[in-house]
Amino acid sequence: MADTDRRAAAGVLVTPALQAAVATLPAAMTRVVGYHFGWLDAAGQPAGVYRGKALRPAFTLAAARAVGADPGSALPAAVAVELVHNFSLLHDDVMDRDTTRRHRPTAWTVFGTDNAILAGNALLTLALDLVASEVAATRLLAAAVQELLGGQAADLCLERRTSASVAEAREMALAKTGALFGAACALGALAAGKRAADVDRLTAFGRQLGLAFQFVDDLLGIWGDPATTGKPVHSDLRSRKKSLPVVAALNAATPESDRLAALYGRERALDEDELREAADLVVAAGGRAYAQKQAEALVDDALASISDLAPEASADLAALAGLAVRRER
Template identity: 45%
Template sequence: MSDGTVLSDTAADVVKETLAECRAATLPALRDAVGELHPRLARISAYHLGWCEPDGRPTGVHAGKMLRAALAVLAARAFGAGTRTAVPGAVATELVHNFSLLHDDLMDADELRRGRPTAWVVFGAGPAVLAGDALLSKALRMTAEMKGTPEQPAGRTLTEAVSTIIRGQAADLGLDGFPVDRVGADDYLAACAKTSGLLGGCVAVGASLADAPAAGVRTLQAAAWDLGVAWQVADDVESIWGDPAASGKPAFGDLRRDKRTYPVIAALRSGTAAGSRLAGRLSSSGARGEDELAELARLVDEAGGRAEAERTAREHLDRAVHLLGKTGGDPVALDGLAALFRHVLDRHGRRTPAPAATPAMRGAAR
């Protein structure tokens, strides 16, 4: 099934329509939730979400596609529930996502997000941290009110996802400057939990709210976990070779901060001459100029790190889509989810496998 074709234009349009529809259904409740925070924290959160300028003037737009909300809504649909059933879960996942972005931007010292200064740059570290705390706290209050299946209460699902992403972020912090001779795939996969834990939480909360059988919830969660790994690996590729203008982030970001991303780890463990030269250069400390960063990127590529990363991302996406077909949910709705999964990887501008593991795309995903 990994024939390397991209989503057809029609399929991509259907996904975009679905995303827009899920966003429209969720955004008012998300605005309400943010509006209930202390005004100072509501302002910071609204700026971060792209809703307003630093001084509070509305922008009239929302930054981001609200992918996590869509995952929750589509997961609920896969088990027969309507959009409205999923909205509280969808809002809570978006709150958790933005809590983690607010804190991660500070942790990673990222100064730009979607081309705008990050919240900690604009409002200071303390207020940005507190706004993140407020979003998390609000999410967990919302989840505490949620119902779900008895074996898999929706609230507990999301509370566990929060622990998982924090654990993943802790592992991720350890990847900065990790000794080149010791870093391995396990360290990397532990860090992937920061992405996978939440994507798994999104589909699990949606499915739980739809009273899905526990086995179906678990399989769906495993599928989203694989999607998260694929995404993380693809993100690493983008961080080195992506177009800064398109990503809104500085070039060579991860190499600049000496982070052991997937392509770098694969290159270091390739047993190639380029991999050895890379190890030697990464072992020397000190700030690196643009030329040095470009040379590092070239060595990672020459050692096969980029190709290996692209293959790994595809494999995890394939497995994710395959698992979707095993959840026992509604095939049409699952096709919509599969298309969304592929779209997530497409957005990185990479070629992703054509639909295959679940019944052929039928333009479903209402």
């Protein structure tokens, strides 16, 4: 089965359960959430199918399969993980003032900031409710959310600072993205009733994969094709994000690093020529190559951490790991 087919298969299983869960929300929230997911248009009319990657819930189902369980046993946890992810996206778009996601205006630009925040809160509450019958799962997911929030706060803090170390940016990314990937995999093992060692191993696997995913995401935030990513080209540079390749470039101690720092330090918005120059400077200072190399190394380390699993058991996890870093959106 191709990597994209594995993710699509997970989506076929998760999407109906996701829609059923969202349908239990208050009517005012279902419209905002349905729009965010791509199920509804701004007027609340059917608009298509789920537009997300469904990658995190795919890891949950694959982790359950890897430890010998029926993936269906992990379906509530998989849905909960996707709800948490989209809670973070709704709030992230508000904080970053992003106006485009998945090729459409972001929810806050359509329904207002207050409604987008409330919709995100509703998704988080619903996610925790889905795993509430299992204390260990609830605690694990809640801890991941707390770490994710800490990572988001660190991200905002780095944006306001004039400088940041590579270690700080990496720690921020591990919390912001790695925590939920780790929880996604751990919840699959927990749903299967597996021992703590399996949960810990799959947590470590997911966290490394999540960090690799963020490295690639940061590359796409600068050089991704807008037709594929659904976001404007150079979007992260436009908002002066201290993303991983940018921080690596800023800390390279080269003339290009100094010029990039000068561009990032300007009070006014960068024009299109300056954005292109900034992207070229990240390349020249080694930031792009660094991010690509780190993503590949993290995938290798993650796969090594589950190398003692039977190949047929870990095949889905390995395929999804490849998909996480060989993607265009």
